[in-house]
Amino acid sequence: MHAIESKKRIQTILVLALIVLCAAAFLFPIAWMLSTAVKAPEDIFTPKPELIPSTWQWHNFADAWSAQPFGRFLLNTLIVVAVSTPFAMLSATMVAFGFARINFWGRSALFLFVIGTMVIPWDVTAIPLYIQYNKMGLINTLWPMILPGAFGSAFFIFLARQFIMGVPRDLDEAAEIDGCNRWQIYWSIILPLCRPIVVVIGVFHFVWCWNEFLTPLIFINDQSMYTLPLGINLFKNAFNIEYEKLMAVSCLSVLFPATLFYFTQNLILGGISLSGVKK
């Protein structure tokens, strides 16, 4: 009896030790980012790199921020996120409601089709989209970043549909008897119940927009329209990389999604597990 108990304790300690080891490996790059951000440039290129800097140069953050118009880049990023996120949440749940609750002609086939669009590589649509945006005068504007998410992406529609299918139909029927039309059922019954999945969509979309590199890289050439990822990339040119500045701005940039994730993580993980990835 005693032997079993101590064997179990050793197992628990072993598991914990393994986790701490893995976690340390995962934290190391982030710790490195933070430490590089406050290092003096001469402390960076030493043959004996140290995790704890000898001098802490907090002014790196201010220097880096003013080295490029980061206020402008932040504003651009915020505009993209602020405009597209509400649309992404609304359109994904609306489309999902249509697929989950309305028995229209060709519904299942169309839904499969929606899922199928996830397979289309960006390479296929990038060139024609460039031409199309060019004709519409949208190159060097923020619209190419706002539009795709605003119409509802397949992945979010899939998640929201799974969630809505789990909501009892009795609620809809009761509302219908009370004389609600479809829009009222969606707006005042289903949507409020969808709050967890709406938060998941909102946060994922936010993080995706915040970090998106390829879309602005292709459709934006004018520096005044850059978003944060492109701005950060400016510290890296063909000849050198200004590491301390780059890391300083990266730290500031990651603050937004990290804060958002921290405050919503329970809702997010709950939302995912409720919506389930099975089938």
Add this chain to the structure above:
Amino acid sequence: MTQSNAGHTLMKRSFRRKRLRENAAGLFFISPWLIGFLLLMFGPMMFSLGISFTEWNMVGSPKFIGLKNYIHMFTNDPFYFKSMIVTFKYVFIMVPLQVIFAILIAVLLNRATYGIKFFRSIFYLPSLIQGVTLALIFSWMLNDDFGPINYMLELVGLPRVHWLTDPNVALYALIFIALWGVGSPMVLYLSALRSVSSEYYEAADIDGAGPVRKFFNITIPLITPTILFNILTSLISAFQTIVLAFVLTGGGPANSTYFYSLHVYRNAFTHFKMGYASAMAWVMFILIVLLTGLVLASSKYWVHYEDDGGGR
């Protein structure tokens, strides 16, 4: 008689009207996606398919050249197969490793008694950092002469590795970096593991099964739907990978990280060979469709859904 007939047609008419109303309502609710699809996907896809049969530099008008683009890539473009091989190597090493790591970490976390939330956040944190930043953190850490990783290797008496400048190593270095994004699938596995009923394990305990057998005979089969989802999504995105190579190596050294998507990007936006780039993109599209189709077709042999009784 006439009355019931009238009632019948009335019912029929109201039924038909109801069907019509359902269709209209359906159309209304899915309209955001439909508009987005027609405007931002279907139109561009058809356009790129058309353009792939032409020679076009975006300035003049496209010149129809039939299948020449497709023939050229298979017979005359030395970088084409090179980039194809690089991409396949990346996909077939990176996807299995990611699946295995994500499952292992999730299983470990699921067994931990303390601090699951804390550790969960730590493993998820790198997924929140944008690709460019993560890439550059690693480019610095893997720096030949001044990076901490080579320094640590030296401390324990191992030779320095030219992570990003040795053509034999660079691709593996990129795979290693990409694995830091394992947090998002890990979170999915964790929630899948949570929903595995403990009854199965209790039954296995009675049968006297050890932890390894329990892992392979119970845990793995029960999370196969999540594994399928993970394989499909990471397969699709790994084939289109570009950011790491774009930021870190630019396709080098010696084209050892010259991914297919990078080849498409260069042809389209550096050389403005729009027709050729479109043709290449379409070949990639068909390849991804075939491969995901293959995975889906194979899934009926290894994916178990609890409700069809295949869970054991």
